[in-house]
Amino acid sequence: MGRVEITNLFREFTRDDGGRVVALSDVNLTIADDEFVSFVGPSGCGKTTLLRIIAGLDTANSGEVRVDGELITGPGQKVGMVFQEYSLFPWQNVLTNVAFGLRMRGIGKEERYSIAKKFIALVGLTQFEESYPYELSGGMRQRVAIARALATDPDLLLMDEPFGALDAQTRNHMQCELLDIWGTKKKTILFVTHSCDEAVFLSDRVVVLSPRPGRIREIINISIPRPRDRTNKEFIDLRRSLLEMIDEDERKEERIKCKSGNL
Numbered sequence: 001m002g003r004v005e006i007t008n009l010f011r012e013f014t015r016d017d018g019g020r021v022v023a024l025s026d027v028n029l030t031i032a033d034d035e036f037v038s039f040v041g042p043s044g045c046g047k048t049t050l051l052r053i054i055a056g057l058d059t060a061n062s063g064e065v066r067v068d069g070e071l072i073t074g075p076g077q078k079v080g081m082v083f084q085e086y087s088l089f090p091w092q093n094v095l096t097n098v099a100f101g102l103r104m105r106g107i108g109k110e111e112r113y114s115i116a117k118k119f120i121a122l123v124g125l126t127q128f129e130e131s132y133p134y135e136l137s138g139g140m141r142q143r144v145a146i147a148r149a150l151a152t153d154p155d156l157l158l159m160d161e162p163f164g165a166l167d168a169q170t171r172n173h174m175q176c177e178l179l180d181i182w183g184t185k186k187k188t189i190l191f192v193t194h195s196c197d198e199a200v201f202l203s204d205r206v207v208v209l210s211p212r213p214g215r216i217r218e219i220i221n222i223s224i225p226r227p228r229d230r231t232n233k234e235f236i237d238l239r240r241s242l243l244e245m246i247d248e249d250e251r252k253e254e255r256i257k258c259k260s261g262n263l
């Protein structure tokens with residue numbers, strides 16, 4: 001489960017000065033069950049907007065998103081989200097943080113704690129069940145956020161730069177953990193990142209968005225067998241071509257801004 005169909009998505013925002021920003025245009029994409037897809041592209045190209053619309057947290061002006069055939073009209077149980085800033089409740093310990101979504105679903109205390117403990121174990125934090133977020137490192141907090149998103153067993157997991165704030169070593173470690181979890185708990189993952197290296201390391205496909213309005217510029221299949229070796233020539237070549245594509249788009253946008261006097 002977790003098939004996503006995005007059809008003719010268009011999203012425009014009105015700025016405070018009354019001007020219009022087209023964030024997404026003509027986005028059409030189908031994502032298969034259990035697929036791992038990353039979204040990359042220049043800053044401001046609409047990656048977060050796209051994820052928020054898929055999550056039902058924002059509404060497109062036109063077009064639609066379906067998850068397993070069901071039209072998304074608001075936040076739903078099929079979708080879990082993990083953001084860059086952990087978004088844990090500081091006044092709750094690890095156990096109650098992870099059990100939170102289950103409580104919202106009316107699941108009794110004994111059952112929700114038992115489910116939460118299973119997911120805390122999955123992310124390797126059993127010894128920290130009673131700890132509060134301030135007592136944990138950034139990587140540990142992010143693991144709690146992932147456990148919390150997984151505990152409600154969503155078919156689809158949306159992750160918006162979840163490892164962006166982590167140091168390089170913790171980030172690499174979390175990437176491997178995420179792939180392990182994805183392998184065990186089979187679900188569809190949509191992952192926004194600024195890192196081409198991360199996108200190539202994790203994904204079945206990488207979707208490159210163009211600068212505003214965000215459109216699908218290119219979809220790249222990554223068929224390198226996992227676990228992926230970052231020193232492998234194919235890996236290096238793919239990472240380089242992705243980087244070049246995004247650099248080229250960023251330079252193009254700067255030239256347009258210069259010409260229009262916005263820079």
Ligand SMILES: Nc1ncnc2c1ncn2[C@@H]1O[C@H](COP(=O)(O)OP(=O)(O)OP(=O)(O)O)[C@@H](O)[C@H]1O
Nearest residue numbers: 013014015021023042043044045046047048049050
């Ligand atoms: N609520 C809003 N009101 C007005 N403009 C918005 C709003 N949300 C997003 N935008 C604009 O829409 C465009 C896309 O924003 P979005 O955050 O989706 O891009 P992004 O690709 O995720 O950016 P980044 O990589 O920098 O995080 C940007 O130009 C942004 O300024």
